[in-house]
Amino acid sequence: MGHLLIFHEPVVAAPNPDLAILNAFVPTESPPGDPVTYRLTFNNNTAAPVNITSLNHTLPSSPGNLVFDAAATTNTCGSTVNITTGSAGGSTGSFAITGGTIPVGAPGCIIEIPVRGFSAGNHNDTIPAGALFTDAGENQDPTAATLQVDSSSPATLNKSFAPNTIPGDGRSIVTIRINNPNEYDLTGTTATPTLTDDLPSSPFQLRLFPAFGDAMKNL
Incomplete structure (x- = not known):
């Protein structure tokens, strides 16, 4: 008697052109040590709300570390936002977002976290394609933003x-x-x-x- 073996391909999240995440620094220029807003905008152009699985990201360390405050100030996604603040002389800041819902629309929802830079120069932050995981797929395109930290002269x-x-x-x-x-x-x-x-x-x-x-x- 012959046997028929059936294998199931693992489920892999696919890029979804109707999902997007945008990062931004508001304002885009800051004196060293002054807080600015790090804004994450989630866009959902599908026909139904989308559930967030996860988004993990680490801020750039060049030309110096960017440091988060301890808590998000805006969170209309209803997500859990775990923040590693970082330090100017240690490691750079990072976050891990889980859960929450992106309503239909652009913007669908927004998360904002205060951030500070201490080293003069342009801090270029890129969130790559495929970083945002949802039950409707991943973000298809990367997003990038730049914070310019002004130079400083001593008193x-x-x-x-x-x-x-x-x-x-x-x-x-x-x-x-x-x-x-x-x-x-x-x-x-x-x-x-x-x-x-x-x-x-x-x-x-x-x-x-x-x-x-x-x-x-x-x-």
């Missing part, structure tokens, strides 16, 4: 005495000016900025006048 200091000539036991006002040569505010770091200034001790030690001593020590 400068200027110190002056007025008057700059005094008799013994005389008094002068010292003025310290912090100058920002950039066209945007410098926001400092996550640590409290500090400024230390030691007054000269030669030929004699200069001392702070008591009325201003405590305020000066706190600079």
